[in-house]
Each structure stands twice: as structure tokens, then as C-alpha cells.
Amino acid sequence: MPGSVAGAISRYLVVDGQQRLTTLTLLLAAVRDHLRDSEGASRRDTDRIHHQWLTNQYEDDPYRLKLVPTQADRQSYSAVIDGAPTAGGDDPVGEAYRFFRARLAEPTDIDAPYGVSEILQAIVSGLSVVSISAHPGDNVHRIFQSLNNTGLRLTQGDLLRNYLFMRLPTRGEEVHRKYWAPLQESLANNERIETLFWLDLLHRRPQVKQSQTFAFQQARLDRLGTEDEIADEVERIARLGSLYRLMLNPELEPDQAVRMRLQRLTEWESTTPAPLVLHLLLLRDWGVATSEQIARALLSVESMLVRRFLVGHATQGLNRVFAAAVQELDTSLPADQALNLYLSAGRKHFATDAQLLDAVLTTQFYWVGRSAQRKVMMTWIERLYPTRESVSPVSLTIEHVMPQSLSPRWRTELAEQYGTDQVDELHERWLHTLGNLTLTGYNENLSNHEFARKRVTLRASSIRMNQEIATNEAWGPEQIEHRARALAKRIVEAWPGPEEGAHVAAEDNPLWSSMNRLLMVLPAGHWATYGDIARVLGTAAQPLGNRLATYPAPNAHRVLGAYGTISDRFRWTDPHRTDDPRQILEAEGIRFSASGKADPAQRLGIADLENLRADAEDDTEPQETRGESVPDER
Template sequence: MVAAREVTLQELLGGSYQYTVPLYQRTYSWGRPQWQRLWEDVVDVADHRRDNPSATHFIGSLVLAGFRDNGPGGVQRWLVVDGQQRLTTLTLLLAAVRDHRAEHEGPMHADRVNEKYLVNKWEDGDLRYKVLPTQADRAAYRGRIEHAPDAAEGSRISEAHQFFLTKLFGLSQPSADGEEEQLTLAEVESAVVAGLSIVSVTTGENDNAHRIFESLNNTGLKLTQGDLLRNYLFMQLPTRADEVYTTLWLPLQNLLSNEELETLFWLDLVQQDPKVRQTEIYAGQQRRMRGLQDESQVRAEVERFLALGRLYDVMLRPEKEKDAAVRFRLARLRAWRTTTTFPITLHLMERRSLGDIDSDELARALLYLESYLVRRLVFGRYSDGLNTTLLAATADIQGQDDPADALHRFLSSGRKHFASDDQIRQAVMTAPFYTTGRAAHRKLILRWIEESYGSKEPVDLDSATIEHVMPRTLTEEWERALAGQLEAHQDLREVHTELLHTLGNLTLTGYNSELSNGPFAVKRAELAKSGIRMNQEISAEPVWGPAQIRARAERLADRIVGIWPGPSAEAASGVAHTAWQTLTDAVAAIPDGSWTSYGELARLIGSHPVPVGTYLARTALPHAHRVLQAGGTVSPSFRWPDVHRTDDPHDVLAAEGVRFSEDGRADGGQRLLAEQLAELIDVDVDLTDPRSLAAPGNDPALRDRWVDRLHDHNDPESARALIEVQRGWVERGGRAEFADNAAGGCFLVVPRASARVIWPVILYPTYGVEVVFYHLAKWAPFTDEALLDEFRGRLNLVPGLEFGPEALRRRPSIRPQILQPAAAQEAFLDALEWFLHTVQEDDRSA
């Protein structure tokens, strides 16, 4: 039976009592904010008690469970189920009162406060202390109670005691104006022991104290799932808790942070259940351990956690690994900075610790894992089902004799996007590597390629950045230089767009970014000075254009397939469709009277419209003329595979049954989407119609055209990011209006009953997000420059975005890649929501 009553510290501590914080509870965690709040409560109640001596102030609850061996005599012992932070802090405050009064008023106060509130005078050992913190805090706490400062140095316990000493010292100083009557130490002590009210909740012999603990709404520091699991374990150790805590749990707790511990418990669970979520750690572990029969089995579980924790510690800090090859691979995976590899890596590390595999096999398995990550990114399919695949791999290789080969086979089979050598070579030649995946991963791959040269004098690449050799913005000098290298039928802008972001045009540099648009002769001289081998190769070229970029791409592709092994030939041979074969089949299946776009084909195979266009231009495919631009027009660069064929593809399509508008656009109703193409060739791909993701606007047809053009001009992740921004704006109360012009932008408009139309940004399919600071400066309420500058500051909270004050006079753009991460989208939408509310509030006050 649970009983509750209101008590003061005088009642709680004024007898032969001991309140023990169980080993399963977290260590003392309160800090300055909590200490300050408690001190303010004490001062406030002390001040009130001057006029009303019986005044009290409620400060919270204390949940206690009685020891089963408590008898009628001796010290009555209680377990502190909840409230240990508050109770420990109050006794430290009393210790500070004791020390300060003993120093300034006389030594008799030391014995008096000790015997009344801090110690059981006639007891020895742990029973001497009325409050006994959890084991990790006991040395520090004893030091404060027994005046042994060295034992408590640097701990939270020591800091709390010193905090209250400082506050008490402040009371003994005269007030600034000399008029305010300071509280006396006696008044402070009385307020602590008699003026603070606590609800003491005690459980009966048949009550489950841990169940009560789980359900409490702790008003101090919230318990993590790791805390709850620790509590559960040690509640199952009534006689062996001290030994297990000291020898097993404390070393684990010292090895890993609270967050790392919680992740470890999830990694342990996910080995058996790949679907378990990190929010289900405590419930999942509790279910798993319900069958434990006795304390020995519980101890064995904690011992197993310690062993796993040591392995996880090495994963997080690879420098602790003894084997050089394994250490190298672990460091690579750690540099990749993703938790998706943790479950499989921990499983492999555990297999080695059990003697199932040796370090060479472990290093080989980790290489396959690294290769899988790198090849997926280069191929442009990095995030597609990666987490699910690696969790499934962990379960798949369990129990197999050679987990390295088993992992290789698993990753190579089915549609897991483990790119083959041919796919890597094609992607390196055509895919926009610079816009694929995360920027940090792209830099890592270039860094690892550079390291593969094995330079005798390694260069510090930490500060290097990715540089386009042929620049993103062509100067007149670059245009003249490139024009002289083009074939007669090639268009300069198309070639620039096609090759700009490919791997062959990218390198790592540490030189001044001001040279980024400089002529190649200037860049060449700078690159020649670089210690980076990739740059020395580029500097050996007399000119830089399409031929040099493609030749370098071939060399880089050779290096990539040499560094990172591809899928196993045995498993890969069973794959029904590679990406390009899927595309070939889809184009061949387009029936008469239908057409599709480069963007839809890119969606089908998870690529980008540019490499799709390049592939079609270089590969003789039936029905390639049925692939059009998003707007339903024939690409200006379209060429028949047969060089002698001169008929107009527009006329051919019309003869086949495709209807065209007066301005030459194919009928959108005859366009095949990626889902329909997949159905035509009977392939199972996970596709979501992007049109269904976008919020409605002023015209459904214009909305669909905007979405289609997004996918024709951007990689899938960037297109999805802009759709998420558009939808998020509408969900927050804004309106989307699509322009019916060549640019085809989506204007994020503030709904207004009257006054002029106002919008903060335009989402363009071709070059990203335009922020219209220049126009806003002329529109109320942003004619107030301080308000406009606040909008700039809020936009700068988006990771990777930094508009300077000069942006307020311009219309700067944001690359879609910046908005790919969910956190960036959320921060951007927060800024837009502030903009929306600011305009609406100004309208209401007008």
C-alpha cells in the first residue's frame, strides 16, 4: 500500500534514519540552475517566516521504499526511489550552513547540525550517514560531510557545497544601500529544516517500487531509456548489486557517455529484431530479459553489456584498435559519420571477440561495407533503402561461417544498388557527383582517392575544399577557350551543364576561392604548386575542356574500381535489371502515341536527367525520340543514331499519334510517368508520384509542370527538398502560385484580403530558391530595414546558409542541395513562417 504525507527535513532527518540511493539510479546530476532555484526558494521562505513563523514552501516529492530487514530498533533504512537529487542537495546545503556557522559563530554548530540532520552519531561505516548517495558519488559526499576536501574535489557534489557556501557568505556582507536587513544564518537554517515542505510517499512491502519509479513524472532531470534499463537490472540484484556495480557497471558507465550507452542497448536489440526503434530500447530489453531466473544470470547480462561496450568504444574511437588493418577500416567508417553501419560493425566485432573470425576477415568485411557505401554514392543511389538493407544484412549473416563472404553476397544480391564496375564507369563519366548525397561524403571520397596515390609527403587535406576546374560560372575567356574544343553540333551551354558537376571536373584544393572563375592558365599554375597528386595531373594538361574532363573521369573510374571492390560476380549475375538495362527496356516499351521525359526515366532508375540524356545521346535505342523535355518539347541536342537520318522527330511523333499544341508542346495526357514505365516492363521499384507530394496551388496543370521540371533539372533529393518546402509553406498557412512562363517558378505568397501581393521567395526548377530581399525592401512592412535584416538573420539559421548584409540589396539564390537535410528544411520553413506571421500581424494592425 502506498502512503503519502507532508513532512519537513526536521521530521525526515531528525532520528535514526538512512535514505539510500540505489546503485541502479543515476549519479548526482543537478547543476547551477537547480541549485539557484532551490536557494531562491530558501531565501523566499525565510523572508516570509519573519512575519509568519509557520510559513512553508512546497518543493516536491520523495518516494521511498522500506528495506525488508528493518526491525523495531536501530537505523530505519529506506531506498530513495525518486527524489534523490533534491534530497542530496538539501543535505549539502545543510552541510554548508554547518560549516559557515561553525566558522563564523562557533564550533558547537558543527556537532549540532551533524547530529540532527547529517549523521547517525553512534553508527559506523555507511550506516553513519543519514543520506547515502549512489556508489559513484559516495566518496565525494563523505568528503563534504567529514571535512575531507580532497576526496570531493572536482565533483558535482563538491561544486554544490561550494555554491551554497558562496551564497551564505554573501548574506554576511552588508547590503549595497546599507538599509536592507540581511537574513541571518539561523533564519536560513530554520527555513531549510522547517520551512521547506516535502511530500513523502512510502511504498508497502508488496508494492513494486520500480513500477512506481517508471511512472513518475520526474520534475528534475528526465530519465533516459538507459537509466530505466539500469534501474531494471539492479532491481533484480538484491544481494549482489554492490559487486556487479563496482566490477561491471561502473567500468561500462566510465567507458561510454549516457547517449552512447543508450545507443549500445539499441544496437544489442537490433541484432535480433531489425525493426526495433530507438524509442523502444527499454521495453525491448525488458521483454528480452524477462526469462532471467536468478542473480547470476542478471550478472551475466551486465557482463555481456560491458563486453559489447568495450567493442563499441573501439568502434567510436578506432585509435584503440590494436590491429592496423582493422583500425584503418574502422577509422574510415567513423569518418563517414553515419550510424547505419553500427549494427553490422558491432556484430562483426563481436564475432571476432568470440573467435569466430580473425582480424583479416574482419578487415575484409569492413572493406566490403565501405565499398558498398562509396559505390552507392558514386552511382547516385546512396540513401535509397540503405538503413533497411544494412539492418537486414546483420540478421542475414548471423551464424554463417564466413561473415565477410556472406556480407559480400548479401549486398550484391537483389536491388541493393551495389554498383558494378560498368555502372561506376558510366556514373563517373556522366553523373553530377557534386550534387549527389552529402557534401562531407563527396569530400571524403575525393580525399580517399587522393590518399590512394600513396604520396611520400602526405598533404593535410582537412582544410581542402571541392573545386570545379571548369567553373560553375563561365567567363568570356572560358567561353572562348571551350568553344574552340567543341564539335560542330555541340552547344556550349549544354556541354557545360553536362560536364560541370561530374567527377572528372572536380578536385580538392586549398587555394584561394577567388581563383575559382579564373582562366585555366591561372588555375594550372596554382595546381602545379599543389602537393595534391590529383592537381599535379590536372596541371599537366595544356587546356581544359570536354576531352580532358572525360579522360580524367576514365582514370578516376579505374582508380575507384581498384580501391573499392564491387559486387560478387556470382550474386550480381542473378540481378534481372541493372539501372541502364532498366532504362533501355523502358524506352523500348514506350508505345506509339505516348512519350516520357528525361526526368521520369531518371526517377525510374534513381539517377539524374543529365546522365540520362547523355546516355540516350550516346546509345542507339529504339524509340529514343519519344523521350522529350519536361515541357513536352524535343531537346535541341537530340540526334538520330543514324547520322544519315534527317526527318524531324516532331513530325515522327505526330505521325505516331502524339498530339501537339500550337506552340509545339506534346500533350501532357500522353506522357508516361515513372510508375507507368515500371509497370510496362514489369519491374518492382518503390516510386512515389512526386506530383502527389506537392501542395495544390493556383493551377493544377502548372503545379504538375513545376514538379516535372524540378525532376528534369535536379537530382531526386534536391527536387524532393523543394517540394517539401512548398508543401510546408502551404501547411503553415501560405499559398503557392505557379507562374505560366519560361522560368516556371513557384511563388510562396502570403494570403491577404487586400493590399499588394507579397512573397519572400520563389522556387525555380532550374536554379533553386531566390530570396527577393531587393523587392521586399520596397514593400511594407519590410521597408523597415531592421525587420528585413531580422528575416536575413532567421534565414542564416539554416545550416550552410550565410547571407551577409549586402544581400539585402540583392536577390540571392539558395542551391537546392543546401535544403536536402530535414533539419535545413525545418529551419528554412521556420524563417518563412515568421515572415508569414509578420505580414499578417502588420495587416491586422493597419
């Protein structure tokens, strides 16, 4: 894009080809310096390279150099062109220059048809350069995007940087030095800068996808008419970047309470709260919220994550909940109060104390969410106990106290208390629940040994929850339930729930909502077992069977026992319905053996149910807009 005045040097803003031009001029500088160091080389040749292709001999800065690279490379590039002692540093420009110098210094093969002079001639006479100059009214950035579509794909951070500094023809150097360079240094990589621009967009448009970051930011920035407005925008983004850096590196946060909450969110490794957390830090930066209020607000975010995780509703819709909060918070209230009210209202699945207790007693925690988050959750629970030691999850694993495989000794002890016919059912119900799980660094030492032997190891552990378990004389369903209730009490106190008075219907329990969605898509002509569905949902067969026997659920008749038999406990929840479930299943295409067992070839296994559940859960979420079109924002 040209910018020139009659009688002056013609100046062009290079939109595409900067790297190639920079590489060529560095090669020319390397050839010049090689010739200068060679015996018998003509000074006329070196001066010609320097004054004709590298510099404008009679001009001062900033027009002295033929090519002016981006601000980040400018100092190193100038050192090479000027032959300064610092030329050839360890940055990319210096590395390229040193590479060329080294190759030129290699002994010339006597059989090779070329030397340094031939290389120079090839550069200045044999190389063709296509030059396309845009007119003042052309959208050069769009031209650049179309020209670049077959080359190395640029990140949206690259596109935004190029676009911003294209809009800063006279203030670019100053803005880069004051704002952009510190931003790049603090965030370390372009991907984080791209994420920062996306989070900034989410404050205004919660539905924007990250792939649309550049398009939406460009549409917004196009409304700014002057360099000063663009410079102010870069300054604002840089300030936002300093807050984003605190989220990435919580140890830099000066306030202890806020630092702890930011560290917890970092441990959780979830990006969904990021737009809200950034907004909260921005409120403090503006002076409209205190650190104490922000720490309490971050606790509400943490409570939402913890409670949803424990009830098995970990991530569904959370990205929209947190992003929308930025615009929907009641600005007349303190930030912490406004956020808790927002999270408590509507169907955001902020689990109540009662729902949390029910989940701790019934949900198969061992299979909930990602394994890393399960371990973090257990670590956080351990920190609720008074102790001088800081527990790190790095070397710990989650251990079952009542083992996954019952030894004869375990079976005997459980049978003596609960009856032989109840052992398997009780084992399945309680095995993976939170009350039966703990943390240990010596999993192999515990294994499936009898409780008396485990108890010795647990008592000697530095982990407080293990010491508490070791106070029991025996271990089984009664002790597991008692511990689960105690853990639920600690969790409720540590992570406050929704505002009192917030109404959440009993049927809003995410476990049963997920079950209903899964059962709704069970196809006719197929059947599944209580155990498999319970495994997929993260619960046990018994509470699932109790639920189906008590509350209406779609296609409940397609859920059978482990061997394909209709459960003796099966009842239609409609008291007026008396038809035989087997006849219904046969009409749907299920084949039964003479002994009353459904055809195993028609059974849906774990993998089938997982796929059906994924489809069912996806259908509950609003579909994202396809394509990259940008609506008019004026």
C-alpha cells in the same frame, strides 16, 4: 521501496527524489560546518544536525549514512558528511557544498529577517516532504516514470542505469565499481551509453527505433530473475562498450588494418554501419574471426558506402541492410566472405563495376550527397595515388577544372574542337562529373582562368591528381571522359564490388529508378524541364534526355525543354503510339502560347521537384511502426 527487518534500521530504495534529498543533506552539512566555525555556536546544535539528520550514530557502514547516493557520487558525498579534508572537491557534490558554504559565509544583512539559525529551522521544520512507499509487488520503476514526466526529461541511458541498479540491491556497489563506472568513463557521456544499448538491441531486432531503446531493453531484462543474472548482463554490456569505444576512437585499435578501416568509417561520419561494425568486432572478441578477416569485412562495408554514394544511392535503406546483416550472415563461412555474399545478394544496390563506371561518367558528383562526404570521397581517391604525403580534407575544397562559368577564352577553345552549337550542351553534361573535379587549397587562384594558366598551378600542387591533370595540353569533354574512366578503374580496384555472378538488372541503376519515381508523381496540369529534373537527380540534361528517348518512363511527356517547348527528339517509346504529346498535355490542363510554349506559371521548379522527390523516395521505404508499444518477447 522499503526493505527492512524487525529491530533493524528501515531502509528504502529511493526511486524518485534522489537529487533533492542529496541537495538538502549537503545544505545541512554546510550549515553544520558553518556553525562549527562560528564563534559562540552551540555544539549541541551541530551534533544534532550530524547525528539526527545526516548519520545513524550507532551504526557502521553501509548503514552509517542516512542517505547513500549513487555510486559515482558516494566517495565525494561521504567526505562532506564526515567533514574530511577532501570535502568540497571539483565534482558536482563538492561544487554544491562549496556553494552553500560560500552563501552562508556572506555577511548577514542587518535588515534581513533571518540568519543561519532561521535557515536551519526552515529546513528541519518548515519543509514538507511527500513520502510515497511502494509495496513489494508494485512496479516502482513505472511509478517513477509517471512521477517524473513533468520534470527534467531523463535520457534512456539514465532510465536504464536506474532500472539496472534497482535490480541490484546487494551487488550494486560491486557491479558499479567493476563494470558500470569504467563503462561511463570510457564512453564519456550518457548519450553514447544510450546508443550502445540501442545497438545491442539492433542485433536482435533490426527495426527497433532508438526512441524505443529503454522499453525494449526493459522487456528483455524483466526475464532475468536473479541479481547474478543482472550483474552478468551489466558485465556483457560493459564488454560491448569497450568494443564500441574502438569505433569511436579508432586510434585505440591495436591491429593496423582494422584501425585504418575504422578510421575511414569515422571520417565518413555515417552511423548506419554501426550495428554491423560492432557485431564484427564482437566476432573477433569471441575468437570466431581474425583481425585479417574483420579488416576485409570492414572493407566490404566501406565499398558498399563508396559505390552507393558514387551512383547516387547513398543512404536509402542502408540502416536496415546493415542491421539485418547481424542475423543473416552465414555463420558457416569466414566473416568477410559471409558479409560480401550477403551484401551481393538481393536488391541491396551494391553497384557493380559497370554501374559504377556509368555513374562516374554521367552522375553530377558535385551535387551528390552531403558536401562533407563529397570532400572525403575526393580525399580517399587522392590517397589511391602513390605519394608520401598524407592528404587531410580540412583545408581543401573541391574545384572544377573546366569552370562553372565559361570565359570567352574557354568558349573559343571548346568551340574550335567541338563546334559552337555544342559548347553549352557539353559544358552542362560534363561540368559537375567526377572527371572534371579535383581538390585544391587555393580555389581562388584557379577560378575560371583558362586551362593553360590553371595548368601551371596544378603542376606545382602537392596533390597527385592535380599533377596528373596538368599532363594534359588541353581540357575539355574528351579529357574529362578519359580521366573519369581512369578514376573509375582506380575506384573499382580499391573498393571491390559484389561477388561475381551477382545479378543486378540494368534497370536497377538507382539514378533511373529515382527518375522513374519522381516522374511518377509529376502532377497533371504541370510540367518540368529536362535541366531541372537532371539537377534534382544529380545528372545532366543530355543523358536524362537520352534515357527518356530510349526507355519507357512514366509521364515522360510532361518533361519539356528549358522554354516550355516539346523537344524535337521526343518520341513515344511505344512504337504503336502516334498521338500528339501537346494534345495530351492540353487535355491535362497545360496552356500553350501561340508559339508553342507551355505556360511558365504551370512549371514545377527545383524546390517543387525536390519536395516531390522526397515524398516519392519516402514512399519506397517500409513505414516504421508508430508508437512505443513493446511486443511480448517471451
